[in-house]
Amino acid sequence: MPSRTTDPRVIVALDFADLGPARELVRRLDPTLCRLKVGKEMYTRYGPYLVEELVKGGFEVFLDLKFHDIPTTVAAACAAAADLGVWMVNVHASGGRKMMEAARERLALASHRPLLVGVTVLTSMAEADIREVGYAGTPEEIVLRLAALAHNAGLDGVVCSPREAAAIRAAEGPDFLLVTPGVRPPTSSTDDQQRVMTPAEAIVAGADYLVVGRPVTKSPDPIGVLHEIRAQVAAACA
Numbered sequence: 204m205p206s207r208t209t210d211p212r213v214i215v216a217l218d219f220a221d222l223g224p225a226r227e228l229v230r231r232l233d234p235t236l237c238r239l240k241v242g243k244e245m246y247t248r249y250g251p252y253l254v255e256e257l258v259k260g261g262f263e264v265f266l267d268l269k270f271h272d273i274p275t276t277v278a279a280a281c282a283a284a285a286d287l288g289v290w291m292v293n294v295h296a297s298g299g300r301k302m303m304e305a306a307r308e309r310l311a312l313a314s315h316r317p318l319l320v321g322v323t324v325l326t327s328m329a330e331a332d333i334r335e336v337g338y339a340g341t342p343e344e345i346v347l348r349l350a351a352l353a354h355n356a357g358l359d360g361v362v363c364s365p366r367e368a369a370a371i372r373a374a375e376g377p378d379f380l381l382v383t384p385g386v387r388p389p390t391s392s393t394d395d396q397q398r399v400m401t402p403a404e405a406i407v408a409g410a411d412y413l414v415v416g417r418p419v420t421k422s423p424d425p426i427g428v429l430h431e432i433r434a435q436v437a438a439a440c441a
Contacts, residue, residue, distance in 0.1 A: 372409030
């Protein structure tokens with residue numbers, strides 16, 4: 204079974220165009236302080252070898268590729284992710300129940316089973332963006348519907364904005380994992396995120412894991428920022 208231990212709660216997003224700066228940051232990080240997220244850009248540039256390198260370095264890796272395709276294809280992709288030794292993998296909940304169930308069933312057969320979470324609504328999307336693509340209802344209503352669908356399909360949790368975390372926690376209970384991007388320390392820019400909270404606010408709202416990218420990776424003192432976020436998380440938990 205994959206690790207459901209909440210500490211470390213911070214997942215640092217390795218969103219780099221070049222491998223050198225990413226490796227330099229990773230050398231300064233400690234697997235006891237954070238987990239790592241590899242997304243589409245780095246995976247497209249450097250492939251599974253980067254993921255295997257991070258896993259061999261002792262890091263638990265969230266492979267953030269947001270699979271969304273026919274059930275058979277998504278199930279096979281999740282199995283390939285499991286073979287890399289990743290800690291967590293995600294699919295788009297909007298792919299539907301059959302797709303999510305196929306992924307869950309395939310991972311149940313893996314010798315190493317990563318956590319499987321569903322993406323609800325991207326945190327870069329504001330209400331106007333959501334209406335434009337044809338979703339009916341408010342962002343929170345849509346997120347709640349997709350979270351319930353993911354839970355009923357047997358997923359371990361969802362990726363959601365921290366602003367919807369409290370409502371999902373109330374609806375889906377204490378054991379459903381909530382992974383929240385859109386987390387920014389109080390002094391950081393929101394960048395292209397729309398529905399954001401501070402680390403402490405996200406934890407109080409019910410988040411289990413906080414995905415933090417540019418506030419750490421673009422800082423002149425990334426380790427200092429990481430320790431600051433961890434301190435805010437610890438205070439919120441207390």
